[in-house]
């Protein structure tokens with residue numbers, strides 16, 4: 300190969316590689332698609348348009364009257380019915396591990412105000428940036444609080460405290476309460492018998508849901 304030829308070939312190669320790097324939409328362009336099923340989803344992805352429904356949406360609310368697998372049946376508490384709050388309760392029983400999980404959830408969602416020590420002195424309140432004093436759950440005033448009233452506070456919120464209904468499902472709310480009650484009972488409060496169940500409650504719940512569904516069919 301003479302000198303001129305090799306210069307031409309070299310400059311062609313450089314030019315080609317530069318052109319390949321320069322094309323602005325390189326990253327967006329998948330190039331040649333050999334297996335379209337792997338590149339383009341055949342399912343209707345969330346938030347994409349969907350011609351199968353009248354409203355054209357893919358994201359749907361659960362079918363009314365159904366309960367997601369492993370979830371509790373809805374409670375029938377009515378906001379503001381404070382008498383009902385006091386007697387509202389649950390038949391759920393939790394293993395020690397489930398109560399420990401309740402403590403983890405408490406520290407995530409409640410600890411910022413109520414404090415991980417449950418003394419109402421969480422970092423947000425202690426910083427002075429939150430004016431309302433969170434309940435000191437270790438105070439005598441709260442040691443004997445009915446579990447249903449705690450449940451209502453989580454579900455609906457209370458004055459400066461917002462609702463945690465969208466963050467905690469029904470079982471998790473009771474798990475958090477079981478954790479609070481356990482800590483309270485160690486401080487002279489009532490021992491609510493949450494902690495006697497060793498079985499996996501989600502299994503029991505699934506059975507209860509199946510049972511209800513079977514009864515509804517009859």
Ligand code: HEC
Nearest residue numbers: 408409412431432433434448449452457458459460463475
């Ligand atoms: C943003 C701060 C904040 C967070 C987060 C918070 N709370 Fe509260 N909570 C308060 C305040 C303030 C009160 C006092 C409300 C009142 O009595 O006016 C309160 C009151 C309560 C009460 C007493 C309710 C009653 O009827 O007197 C309970 C029980 C309670 N909270 C539990 C929880 C649980 C459980 C969580 C987590 C799921 C939580 N709180 C998260 C601020 C908070």
